[in-house]
Amino acid sequence: MFDDLILLAKGGLTVYHGPVREVEEYFAHHGVNVPEHVNPPDYFIDVLEGMIKPRTTSNVSYEELPLRWMLHKGYPLPPDMQKKISGLLTPEVNVSSTNQENSASFRTEELSFWGELWQNVKYKVEALCDVIQNNFTRSKDLSQRRTPSIFQQYIYFLGRIAKQRLREARIQAIDYLILLLAGACLGSIAKASDESFGAPGYTYTVIATSLLCKIAALRTFSLDKLQYRRERASGISSLAHFVAKDTVDHFNTLIKPLVYLSMFFFFSNPRSSFLDNYIVLLCLIYCVTGIAYALAIFLEPGPSQLCSVLLPVILTLLSTQPKDSKFMKIATDLLYPSWALEAFIVSNAKR
Numbered sequence: 001m002f003d004d005l006i007l008l009a010k011g012g013l014t015v016y017h018g019p020v021r022e023v024e025e026y027f028a029h030h031g032v033n034v035p036e037h038v039n040p041p042d043y044f045i046d047v048l049e050g051m052i053k054p055r056t057t058s059n060v061s062y063e064e065l066p067l068r069w070m071l072h073k074g075y076p077l078p079p080d081m082q083k084k085i086s087g088l089l090t091p092e093v094n095v096s097s098t099n100q101e102n103s104a105s106f107r108t109e110e111l112s113f114w115g116e117l118w119q120n121v122k123y124k125v126e127a128l129c130d131v132i133q134n135n136f137t138r139s140k141d142l143s144q145r146r147t148p149s150i151f152q153q154y155i156y157f158l159g160r161i162a163k164q165r166l167r168e169a170r171i172q173a174i175d176y177l178i179l180l181l182a183g184a185c186l187g188s189i190a191k192a193s194d195e196s197f198g199a200p201g202y203t204y205t206v207i208a209t210s211l212l213c214k215i216a217a218l219r220t221f222s223l224d225k226l227q228y229r230r231e232r233a234s235g236i237s238s239l240a241h242f243v244a245k246d247t248v249d250h251f252n253t254l255i256k257p258l259v260y261l262s263m264f265f266f267f268s269n270p271r272s273s274f275l276d277n278y279i280v281l282l283c284l285i286y287c288v289t290g291i292a293y294a295l296a297i298f299l300e301p302g303p304s305q306l307c308s309v310l311l312p313v314i315l316t317l318l319s320t321q322p323k324d325s326k327f328m329k330i331a332t333d334l335l336y337p338s339w340a341l342e343a344f345i346v347s348n349a350k351r
Helices: 020-029 040-050 065-073 079-088 095-111 113-136 150-167 169-189 199-215 225-233 236-270 273-299 303-319 326-333 336-349
Strands: 006-009 014-019
Touching: 006 040, 006 336, 014 020, 014 040, 014 065, 014 079, 014 150, 014 326, 020 040, 065 236, 150 169, 169 199, 169 236, 199 236, 199 273, 199 303, 199 336, 236 273, 273 303, 303 326
Parallel strands: none
Antiparallel strands: 006 014
């Protein structure tokens, strides 16, 4: 059924890795003989687990088998295993000079601080290169498969994601409830006035809606990254996958401004119309949803959540600072809270 066999001891240490036809000969060489009418792999596994005592012609124990394999292949022994050689291995097993040199160099490298630092840096760079290669390169498809068109994949993903959203109806309802409470609280706290054109209330609105909608939008791409990478490796279209998720999320983009304004508008009673406030808030939520997509795709869940909390607060505070210098004026003109606040205040000032 198969050609090669791998046997692992406790702790994941390799005991044997090679052809099936040679496994009994290898263990017999070390004194571990398989009894008659017993399946050899089952017997070896029981021995390695310590469930049965091996029938040996020597005093070898199951704890020695990983060390014997490393010495058999000439691998360097880690420093913690060097102490077990004299105590566990029988005198007939001798460490070769090559293995001693490798073990000495291994021990020297472990004791070196710069060696450890270089290995850590090398590992981080290799891991980063793997991530970049996985995200931005495409391996050559040798299977000659004909995948469906982008439109057909889009329709398929649309149906699948719609079903997933229906299963998450409770989570969606909680998001809407939080928006309702936020609108009622902020609307009752910040009353509109002709002197400020309702600027304080709109400042709170930008922060609250940006924060709540970003946190909710993170779930779109952060929960199934592993599944997406596996499907992309099998040939799916990333464009169809992204557009389908974005299309389903447009429902939340359209509904969330209505949910928030249904409380905030009637509690704060601004001079601007409900339609004006809805259009501005719709553009704001669409903008922050796109930012949340970028954070979820390029960052891990922890940093993406932290950025989604800090960005609305910091950017809104910068937008409300006095524009005394030319640099500050240019910087605030590039921030989305500045445009949202200006649109809210202009729509209020017209009336």
